[in-house]
Each structure stands twice: as structure tokens, then as C-alpha cells.
Amino acid sequence: MDVRLAAQGLAIGYPGRRIGAGIDLELAPGGILCLLGPNGCGKTTLFRTLLGLIPAQGGEVLLGGRPLAAARRAEIARAIAYVPQAHAPPFPYRALDIVLMGRTARLPALSQPGARDREIALRALDRLGIGDLAQADYSRLSGGQRQLVLIARALAQETPLMVMDEPTASLDFGNQARVLAEIAGLAGGAGGEPLGVVLSTHDPDQAFALGAEVVLMKEGRILARGRPEAVLTGEALSTVYGVPVSVERTEGGRLVCLPALGRRPPGQAASPEVMDIA
Amino acid sequence: MVEGTRAVRRDATLPLAAGLGFGLVAMAFAALLIGPYPVSPAQAIGALAGAETGQAATVVLSIRLPRVAAALLVGGALAAAGASYQTLFRNPLVSPDILGVSAGAGLGAVLGIFLSLPVAAIQGMAFLGGLGAVALVALVAAAVRNADQTLVLVLTGVVVGALAGAATSLLKVLADPYDQLPAITFWLLGSLAAVTAEDMLPALPVVLVGLVPLVALRWRINVLSLGDEEARALGVEAGRLRLLVIAAATLVTASVVSLAGVVGWVGLVIPHLARMLVGPGFGLLLPVSAAIGAGYLLVVDTLARSATSTEIPLGVLTAVIGAPFFIGLLARGRRGWT
Incomplete structure (x- = not known):
């Protein structure tokens, strides 16, 4: 089954308020797409459009070659899992209950999740190293733990594609690395079939770490896309984020992005022009 | 670990169901004995079995039994509807x-009177x-398309409720103060005094x-409590x-309100007690709310008809009991609109 997710000439936003336009994207199982761009550039709106949660304002989104607008919610949910930014639910569900909700699209309309669904949910929690939180009150978990539970829910959904809205935003340093490794593993087929993952992040280093295809956005448009080494230059990052950024290679060979903090003495400045080695 | 906790939960559900069931039956039986005309347990059992005739049997079968059944029905229905609305609107208040x-x-009732x-x-x-009233609210909300549906529904509900309240007030002013007004007042405060088996x-x-769609779709209703966007992303x-949930819960509420x-307060407070007992999962919350609501209103109604010589309106008692409880919840509460 072709489960490619594609956007063609997509315009995003709301009736009377267009946020972005001219967006072309393609996500296939095994690929990682990393969206970078400043706050308010339309990343979340793009995700909501890709998931069919809001209608496209122009162009179209295709899922497996068919218009997304014609698909039923359950069909979409069997193809694309969504990891929203962590939030507080109104009721004190157990973490396991939240993960079990990921099974909904796999259940017949009038069914409850059964023993097999529970197993899948628990395996998803274990996989992220939070199996011991299964019975914990989700509403009392830390933001980072909640984020991991939501990722576990997406895993339990068993989809070929996954959309993650800033999956590392509220995680501590260790959990960020853990989640990134998990994302790389998912795309590499560590869990069986390789997954296609599109994620947004505020940390360009993550794109280097993941070796992901980068989509650099500003004001609702795609400025550049491609390999991170090609797209994430100091110049491009400086333009997009409005602060001087340099990209440097560590002794280990990884590229890292360093924003300049305030003014520096002349001569020692890490100006994007001279430090751009990508 | 996992097998263990799952087993514990299943084991806990049975005793809970048995306890609630036994409690309801015991309370219902006790309520048959309570009242101005003394009835002994033996007489009540005899009347229920059809062996007893005479005045005690008439009191039990014709006066108290319909009223006990009505209290169970109204309390259970209001609490079930309350649990549904709270889950749907993602708000425990x-x-x-x-x-x-x-x-x-x-x-409608005041106009009828x-x-x-x-x-x-x-x-x-x-x-x-x-x-x-609810259909009107749903229509207005559907007409206001590009806004948060939950918020539009609730605000429209407030507006339509206020309009209906104004019309009710007008009818009260126009009503015959000696004949109709007492009936109107009594109706608006709720009572099971006049309820018959018919x-x-x-x-x-x-x-x-x-109740059928609420029970059948209990898992999906849970998912809906995560909010529209997430529920849709989950299929x-x-x-x-x-x-559908609004229609079902409204049907349940309207039919018992037309009766009593x-x-x-029943639909507001009881789901909280149920949630403390069994957690927020709608599959258990719905039946447990209904059971507790049934028992609660039975106790309150028995108080209403036996505590004083003039009957106390139900709505007054439920408010007197419910208000302090609600304030306690607010003081403890950590959630408003998400």
C-alpha cells in the first residue's frame, strides 16, 4: 500500500486569514522531515492541514495518492499518528488509558480496547522506557513525561507515518536525546516497518543529529529544503531567526549551530560570514 | 506487574458492582418502610410478593413503590446525563x-400549567x-462554524437558558396567583410527590x-474528552x-425532568463521587454515576417526604446538600476550561 503523504502547492491558514502558501512536501515511510522556522511561521498550522484537521486553503494534500479531504477520520488515523504538544487533560486518566486511546481507529465502532490492545500499549510505553508510568495519573506527570506518553500513544496507533509537533520541546536533556534516538530508530525500521516521520523543532542541531531532510520555513513559505549540511548554513539560519548564527564542526565530526549572544569584542566575533563552513 | 494490575482492576469491578447493586436494593426496601403510615419489613415483603392485602399493601404498592422507582429512575438518569455532559465538555463543573x-x-411545563x-x-x-431548547442551541452552534464548538455551545446554552427563564418569569407574573402559581413554583423546584406508575x-x-448510544459508544466518548482536534487525529x-451524545443525554434529561x-445538582455532583471511586474512564463512570445518582435521589426524596409534615421540594434539598459539596470542589479544584 502506498502511504505517501504529499502536499502540492498547499496554502494553509483559516478562512480569511492565510498563513502560508506554495508548500510542496513529500513524506514516505523511512524518511524524516524536519521543519525548522521561527515561532509563528506556520509549522503547527501546516501540521493541522497535513492531518486534515483544518481544510487546505489552496492546493491539496494527498494520502496514498488520494485527496486527504475525501478520507474518513479513521482512515487517516490508521495512516498518520499525531503527537501534539504536551497538554493537561481535564480528567485524571491513567497514562495507560491515554496510550490505549491510540488504538481507537483500530477498533470496530462499538468496541472497547481488549487484551491485545493493552499489550500493544504497554509495549509502546516500555519502548520509551516509561513502562513504570502505566498506572500513573497522566494529569500529574511532568511535561516531559506527558510528551513521552503521547509519543507512546502514537506508537500504539501503529501507523506508517507520524507527525510530531515539537516532540522535544518540554523534555530534559537526556529525554531529548532518547526521543531523537527513538525517532531515528523508527525511521530506520527498528520497530518493524520503517516509519515516515515529520517533526518540527526549534533546535537545528537535531536536524544534523537525525540526518533528516530539512524544511526551512519563514512566514508560511518554504525558504529551502534538502540535506541539513546544504540548507542549514549560518547565513540561512541568521536570516530565518534574525540573530547571528554560526555552524561549526565538532571534533567528533558533528555539525552544531551556535547563536551569538549579545555583542562580542571585535576580532573574536563568530560572525555568520566567516564561520559558515557548511 | 501489568498482568497483576489488570487482574486487580477486574477483581475490583465485580465487588463494586455487587456493592452498589446490593446497596440500592437495601435502600429501596428501607424506603418502602419509611413514612407516616407504619409498615413492617414482613408486611412490605408480603405486599411485594402479593401475599399481603389491606392498607399496608396499598401504601407499599400504590404509594411508596412508584415513588421509590421514580426516585431511582430520575436520580440515575440525571447523574448519567451529567457524567456524559462533563466528559463531552471536558469540564467537571x-x-x-x-x-x-x-x-x-x-x-414548557409552566406554559402547560x-x-x-x-x-x-x-x-x-x-x-x-x-x-x-437544546435543538435551538445546537442549531445556533452549527451556524457559527469557524469557532470553538464547545465554547459556542456552552455560551449559546446560557443565552437560550436565560431567554427561557425570562419567558417563564413572564408566565409566572401572568399566572393565577392562587391556583397556578403554587403549581408552577412547586414544579420548578422539582418533586416526585405526584408521580404515578402510569x-x-x-x-x-x-x-x-x-442510554443505549452512551453505553455503546463509551470508549469513543472517552477519546472525545481529549478535545476535538486530538479525538479527530485519533480517528x-x-x-x-x-x-449524538448531546441528543442522547438530552433525551435522558428531558424525559426525567418532565416527570419530576x-x-x-444531582447531575453536577454525583459524577464527581463516581470519578473518585472508579476514575474518569467513561465506560465505568457512566454506570457507577447512574447507580450512585439513583441511590442519592432515593435518600433525598425519602427525606423530602418524611422529614417534615409538609413536603420539602426536592430541588431545595439537592441544592442544600449539593452547594457545599460544589464549593469544596472549587476550593480543591485545579481545572477550568482547558
Whole structure:
């Protein structure tokens, strides 16, 4: 089954308020797409459009070659899992209950999740190293733990594609690395079939770490896309984020992005022009 | 670890169901004995078995039994509807009246009393008034498309409720103060004093019909409590499901309000107790809320008819008990609108 997710000439936003336009994207199982761009550039709106949660304002989104607008919610949910930014639910569900909700699209309309669904949910929690939180009150978990539970829910959904809205935003340093490794593993087929993952992040280093295809956005448009080494230059990052950024290679060979903090003495400045080695 | 916890949960469900069931039966039996005319347990059992005749049997079968059954039905239905509305609107401080069903039913009944219609017609008008108010709210919300549906529904519910309240007030001013006004006041405060077995016959099937989709879709209703966007991303047609839940819960509420008048607080407070017992999962929350609500209203109604020589209106008692509880929740509460 072709489960490619594609956007063609997509315009995003709301009736009377267009946020972005001219967006072309393609996500296939095994690929990682990393969206970078400043706050308010339309990343979340793009995700909501890709998931069919809001209608496209122009162009179209295709899922497996068919218009997304014609698909039923359950069909979409069997193809694309969504990891929203962590939030507080109104009721004190157990973490396991939240993960079990990921099974909904796999259940017949009038069914409850059964023993097999529970197993899948628990395996998803274990996989992220939070199996011991299964019975914990989700509403009392830390933001980072909640984020991991939501990722576990997406895993339990068993989809070929996954959309993650800033999956590392509220995680501590260790959990960020853990989640990134998990994302790389998912795309590499560590869990069986390789997954296609599109994620947004505020940390360009993550794109280097993941070796992901980068989509650099500003004001609702795609400025550049491609390999991170090609797209994430100091110049491009400086333009997009409005602060001087340099990209440097560590002794280990990884590229890292360093924003300049305030003014520096002349001569020692890490100006994007001279430090751009990508 | 996992197998263990799952087993514990299943084991805990059975004793809970048995406890609630036994408690309800015991309370219902006790309520048959309580009242101005003394009835012994032996007489009550005899009357129920058909072996006893005479005045005690008449009191048990014709006066107290319909009333006990009505209290169980109304309390259970209001609490079940409250649990549904709270889960649907993702807010534990929501009551079944939120979309104007009580205000609409009140207006319908008051109009019926004002027009001096027979009891059955008054009940019918209350039922239609309740459904009409909620239908109006749903229509307005559907017309306001590009906004947060939950918020639009709730605000429209407040507006329609206020309008119905204004119309009710107007009818009270115009009503005959000696004959109609007391009836109106009594109805608006809720009472089971006049309920007969015949009154309950039409209400019971409607309540059951309303409960069917709530029970059948209990898992998806859970998912809906995560909010529209997440529910849809998880494969639930949120808009359609919400309409269905509103229709079902409104049917349940309107049919018992047309029977008992406006009995507040049950649908607001009881789901909280149930949630403390079994957690927020709607599959258990719904039946446990219904059971506790049934028992609660039975106790309150038995108090209402036996504590004083003049009957206390139900709505007054439920408010006196419910208000302090609610304030306690607010003081403890950590959630508003998400």
C-alpha cells in the first residue's frame, strides 16, 4: 500500500486569514522531515492541514495518492499518528488509558480496547522506557513525561507515518536525546516497518543529529529544503531567526549551530560570514 | 506487574458492582418502610410478593413503590446525563442543564400549567420544551462554524437558558396567583410527590433509548474528552459523535425532568463521587454515576417526604446538600476550561 503523504502547492491558514502558501512536501515511510522556522511561521498550522484537521486553503494534500479531504477520520488515523504538544487533560486518566486511546481507529465502532490492545500499549510505553508510568495519573506527570506518553500513544496507533509537533520541546536533556534516538530508530525500521516521520523543532542541531531532510520555513513559505549540511548554513539560519548564527564542526565530526549572544569584542566575533563552513 | 494490575482492576469491578447493586436494593426496601403510615419489613415483603392485602399493601404498592422507582429512575438518569455532559465538555463543573434543557423543560411545563392542561400534556410540553431548547442551541452552534464548538455551545446554552427563564418569569407574573402559581413554583423546584406508575411508563423507554448510544459508544466518548482536534487525529468523527451524545443525554434529561420537575445538582455532583471511586474512564463512570445518582435521589426524596409534615421540594434539598459539596470542589479544584 502506498502511504505517501504529499502536499502540492498547499496554502494553509483559516478562512480569511492565510498563513502560508506554495508548500510542496513529500513524506514516505523511512524518511524524516524536519521543519525548522521561527515561532509563528506556520509549522503547527501546516501540521493541522497535513492531518486534515483544518481544510487546505489552496492546493491539496494527498494520502496514498488520494485527496486527504475525501478520507474518513479513521482512515487517516490508521495512516498518520499525531503527537501534539504536551497538554493537561481535564480528567485524571491513567497514562495507560491515554496510550490505549491510540488504538481507537483500530477498533470496530462499538468496541472497547481488549487484551491485545493493552499489550500493544504497554509495549509502546516500555519502548520509551516509561513502562513504570502505566498506572500513573497522566494529569500529574511532568511535561516531559506527558510528551513521552503521547509519543507512546502514537506508537500504539501503529501507523506508517507520524507527525510530531515539537516532540522535544518540554523534555530534559537526556529525554531529548532518547526521543531523537527513538525517532531515528523508527525511521530506520527498528520497530518493524520503517516509519515516515515529520517533526518540527526549534533546535537545528537535531536536524544534523537525525540526518533528516530539512524544511526551512519563514512566514508560511518554504525558504529551502534538502540535506541539513546544504540548507542549514549560518547565513540561512541568521536570516530565518534574525540573530547571528554560526555552524561549526565538532571534533567528533558533528555539525552544531551556535547563536551569538549579545555583542562580542571585535576580532573574536563568530560572525555568520566567516564561520559558515557548511 | 501489568498482568497483576489488570487482574486487580477486574477483581475490583465485580465487588463494586455487587456493592452498589446490593446497596440500592437495601435502600429501596428501607424506603418502602419509611413514612407516616407504619409498615413492617414482613408486611412490605408480603405486599411485594402479593401475599399481603389491606392498607399496608396499598401504601407499599400504590404509594411508596412508584415513588421509590421514580426516585431511582430520575436520580440515575440525571447523574448519567451529567457524567456524559462533563466528559463531552471536558469540564467537571458542567451539569446536564448546561445546554438549556432544564430551562426549556421548565418553560414548557409552566406554559402547560398556565394553559390549565392535563398532567400528561404538561409533561409532554416539558419534554418538548427541553428538547427544543437544546435543538435551538445546537442549531445556533452549527451556524457559527469557524469557532470553538464547545465554547459556542456552552455560551449559546446560557443565552437560550436565560431567554427561557425570562419567558417563564413572564408566565409566572401572568399566572393565577392562587391556583397556578403554587403549581408552577412547586414544579420548578422539582418533586416526585405526584408521580404515578402510569407517568413513568412513557419516560422509562425514552431514558433507555437515550442510554443505549452512551453505553455503546463509551470508549469513543472517552477519546472525545481529549478535545476535538486530538479525538479527530485519533480517528473519531468528533462533530458527529458530539451531536449524538448531546441528543442522547438530552433525551435522558428531558424525559426525567418532565416527570419530576427541575431537580438541580444531582447531575453536577454525583459524577464527581463516581470519578473518585472508579476514575474518569467513561465506560465505568457512566454506570457507577447512574447507580450512585439513583441511590442519592432515593435518600433525598425519602427525606423530602418524611422529614417534615409538609413536603420539602426536592430541588431545595439537592441544592442544600449539593452547594457545599460544589464549593469544596472549587476550593480543591485545579481545572477550568482547558
